[in-house]
Amino acid sequence: EIFRSKTMNLCELNVKRDIAASMLQSFVHLKSIQFTDLNENVPAYQRNYSKDVQKVAEIESKLTYIRSQIEQSDIQIPNQLQHLETNSMVTLEQELDQIINEFKELQSDYMQNKSKHDDLFEQTQVLTHADKVDIRQDSMGQGIEIATEITSELLSEAQTESLQSILFTIPRKLTFIVIRALFKISYGNIYHESYQLEETFNDDIRDLVCCFVPGKETVARCVRIINSFGGKCFEFATDRQTALKAASEALSAFKLTLALSKQRQDNVLMKAAKYIDFWTELLLEQKQIYHNLNFLKLNQETLTGKCWVPAEMMERVRTEIDACDFRNGNTVKTALVEIPIPKHMQPPTQFKTNSYTDVYQNIVQAYGAPSYKEINPAYFYVYQFPFTFSVMFGDVGHGLINAMIALMMIIFAKKLSQVHNDMIEMLFEGRYLILLMSIFSIIVGFIYNDFFALGFDIFGSSYKWEIEGAKAVAPFVKVSKFGMDAHWHWAEQNMMFLNSYKMKTAVVIGVSQMLFGLILKLMNLIKQKxxxxxxxxxxxxxxxxxxxxxxxxxxxxxxxxxxxxxxxxxxxxxxxxxxxxxxxxxxxxxxxxxxxxxxxxxxxxxxxxxxxxxxxxxxxxxxxxxxxxxxxxxxxxxxxxxxxxxxxxxxxxxxxxxxSHTASYLRLWALSLAHSQLAEVFFDQMLGVSLGQSSPLIGGLSLLITYPMFFGASIAILCAMEALSAFLHGLRLAWIEFNSKFFAAEGYLFEPMQIEKQFGIVVSASLARDQ
Missing domain, CATH: 1.10.287 (Helix Hairpins)
Structure with a gap:
């Protein structure tokens, strides 16, 4: 089903204008029709349904606002879609306007109360900590006195008698700047104390400051400076104890008011949350309808359009057209006529994929969309991509680890499909690819006789010398039953032999794949005549x-x-x-x-x-x-x-x-060599050190340290980073070396009318209004 794209028919649709929207609504749910734009030369704002597009865009902005408020309030949206009987855009807009108006009214009341609450809260903090800024009072505030030793050095006797206090709060980052400005404006005749408030006020950390300056005019100038920097001055007619008690009582009342106001807001949003997904689906459906209606040409009271329909869906589409005519009481039958495809016109490309083949198709489409009826590389990626990966990553142990990870993702597919994380979603979509790459890596690992860089003498060796008396007798040399003879791992010529073998194997694989690509090109040319x-x-x-x-x-x-x-x-x-x-x-x-x-x-x-x-x-x-x-x-x-x-x-x-492409396939040898050597270094420098200890006790204790290091390095570097590196190199070989031999990638994908959350409106509301 993915070898070549589906057969497409070019059809002409003639439908009465009054039932066109209903007809296209039926097509949205069929997901089998793609209209071509017959009004390419007509500006978007001059098309027949530009006002409807504008209206949909305006309703979308309202719906987006409601959804954002629901998400900000952490209100859960039901997983099951709640349907309403009405599906009219007029009714939808009225409901949204009612919700927004009610919510904004409640929000306005809430913000007013919140502002008063914050002022009271700040006032209580000032009253609580005022004595910490060196304000000396009798029983919490019956008069202000400044230490005589301090003031006598700064002020004259007359100035001391007219000394005024300013109590204010200021953002902590501006405290030094404000004090410096006050010092200049008072010509140095100022004394101040500050205290760092631990509580935050509207996400702002503030300091409590008390300044003493002479004269009312100086006080007025200082207050203006403080206000200009966002400070807040406080004056209390009564004693602080009484003021603190009154402010605390008012604060408690406002807390209750805020809680009730927030609850009323949440009630409005909870009612909207029940139907938000239904409204979104309805809106997306209307988007598709009016977007595609603008592709049709208007001839008096008939709309004419051209569309692509998969050949296998023609009968079903015609059946749906007849049903729509019957529902709307249409006496003039809507016509869907198949027409010849012009030479200059290329049909769109569509492949039927499943959860297993979808990842391979996505790899192909990241390179380019296949042309119509062109051989699809994804058909061969199913085995070729994991194979080229395994040649670079071949190791039984590392392959088993990655295979277990892939199997866990397959087993817990339902739970993982609900996780919204870019990295996890990407790995989850490629779970079958990871599994197949791991299985191939295990097979190639057996061929290389590599298990965490160790060789195992499973089938016996042709290079094992027998000792007979005082002589060593050479064995009868025979070919290993499967894979690499384990004794090559311990031979002095290990690197020379394996390098030669893997290098030549890479060339053989590369030339074979490229020749196969040219054969596929022949099949394409014959198909295209x-x-x-x-x-x-x-x-x-x-x-x-x-x-x-x-x-x-x-x-x-x-x-x-x-x-x-x-x-x-x-x-x-x-x-x-x-x-x-x-x-x-x-x-x-x-x-x-x-x-x-x-x-x-x-x-x-x-x-x-x-x-x-x-x-x-x-x-x-x-x-x-x-x-x-x-x-x-x-x-x-x-x-x-x-x-x-x-x-x-x-x-x-x-x-x-x-x-160059043949030389590029040498990366199969290079990465395989790097992987095996890195695994060998990890084993020798970590586990090998512990296993080589003469004392079993020291060796066992050191294993407690070296084994976690070895396991962590194997997972993080070899199973993750090396696997990613091999994947990217395999991607390069598939896209460049293999695809370039036959794959034109000059097509475009079949994008039928359907409800998609990422679908964009061609004409925005602002653009439509401007025109």
Whole structure:
């Protein structure tokens, strides 16, 4: 179902204007119709339903406001959708206006009471802590006296007699600035004490300050300075004890008032929360309806539109049209006629996916949407992507850990699907991909014989020497039954052997995948009946790739299969000689038993490569130029020189791309080597230190420290970071090296009318009003 996209029909719809909205409402629930815009040249604000779009946008802003207030109040929205009988936009707007007006009225009362409450609260704090700013009073405030020792140094006798106090609060970050300003404005004749209040006032931390300055004029100037900085001055006609008692009683009353006011607000929002999702769904439905109605052309009282419908849904769509005509009492039957698809028009692409294949399709669509009826790479990603990942990540132990994590996500899928966290959602969507990558990693780990970088002698070794008397007898060398012989892990030539094996394996895998991609390109060209491109482009591309790089793969496998008693030939030098000295084979580069045969093969490959490069460079420009002369109406003002230059560039890119893409597959070897070496270092430097202790007691105690370190490093670095690195490299190989051989990605997705929360209105309310 994901190999090629679904078959699409282009249809023309003719519907009466008075039932058009009802008809499109039926289409929204079908999720099978995508309208094309027949009014592309008409500005959005001049279209037939621009006012309706404006109205929907205005209602949406009201609904958004109510939802935001519900979320701010932490009111739970029911999971089950609550339906109402009415679905009229007029009724919806009236209900929303009533809710908003009632809520804003209650909110206004609440804010007024809250302001009074905050003032009283601040007043009680000032009264409580006023004695801490060096205000000396008899029994909490019958008069103010300042220490004579202090004032006598600052003020004259006359000034001391007219000394005035200013009690105020100020934001803590401004205290120093305000005191400095007061010092300047009073010419230094000021004494002050401050106290840091622990409570906050409207999320503002404040200080309590008491200043003493001479003269009423100075007091007035100081008060203006304090107010300009956001300070608040306090004056108490009665003694502080009485004022504190009165303020505390008023504060308690306001707390009760605020609680009741907040409860009334919540009651209004709770009623709205029951139906907020239903209203949202209704609004999104109306969005889709009027958005798509603007795509239709109006001819008198009939709306005409063109739409894409999947071939398999044609009968169901026609049935729904008949049912809608019957419900609305329409005497003139609505017509849905299938019409031919113009050559310049490409149908949209749609694939049927499930929870398993959806992640692979998303990987493809992140690169680009497949063209109509083009082979979908996601079909091959299902096995290819986990395989290339496992070649880089192959380890039985690490694969088992990741597999268990993926299985846990699958088992608890229902619970995890309700978690709203970007990271968890991303991992959850890829749970089947992670599981398959882990299973492949376990299989490749058995091939590498790697279990947390350890090798296990499961099937016996061909390199285990038997001791007979005083002599060591060499064993009979035989091929390991499965995977890598464990003794290679402990051999001195371990790195040299594994590097050579993994490097050549990476090249074989890379060339095989790219050749397979070219075969898929052939299938696409045959499906599209593009035989000129098949002859002019595909044949030289495939012949060049299969000729030289296919021969390289053959040489690698042939070299593996031979029992070399002497130094084997270096393949890199041999392949370079194919182009530098065609037909010449020296002793160091002789792979086959017959050097003459090998030389003939090299000559053939050299001439084949040159001919295919010239073919690729010349054939298509010649065909396009001749076709352009025969059909000038299809030329689109193309110049012959542009065609030639474009093809020359394509040829150079393809030839160099074959080399660079093959080299790019060496990342399979590089990451596999890095993963195994890192795992080995972790084991040797952590667990290996403890296990190597001569004393069992010391070794056991040290394991209590080294094992958590080893486990944490394995999970965080190898199972998480290394897995992410291998995933990204696998993504690069899939997108660039594999897709570039056949995948055009020039299509666009089928986006039918349906209710989507992320759907955007083309014309905003403000734009519609401005016009």
């Amino acid at each position: 593009d035989y000129p491109k098949l002859f002019c482009v595909w044949i030289p591309e495939f012949s060049f790739m299969a000729g030289f790089f296919g021969y390289m793969v053959f040489c690698i496998i042939y070299k593996w299969m031979q029992n070399w008693t002497e130094t084997p030939p270096a393949l890199i030098s041999m392949l370079i000689q194919v182009f530098l000295s065609p037909g010449t084979v020296d002793e160091n580069s002789q792979l086959m038993q017959d050097a003459a045969t090998q030389g003939s093969v090299h000559k053939f490959l050299f001439f084949l490569s040159v001919i295919m490069i010239l073919w690729l460079m010349i054939a298509e420009p010649v065909y396009e130029i001749r076709h352009m002369k025969k059909h000038p109406e299809e030329s689109h003002d193309k110049a012959s020189s542009d065609i030639i230059v474009q093809q020359v560039i394509h040829t150079i890119e393809y030839v160099l791309g074959c080399i």
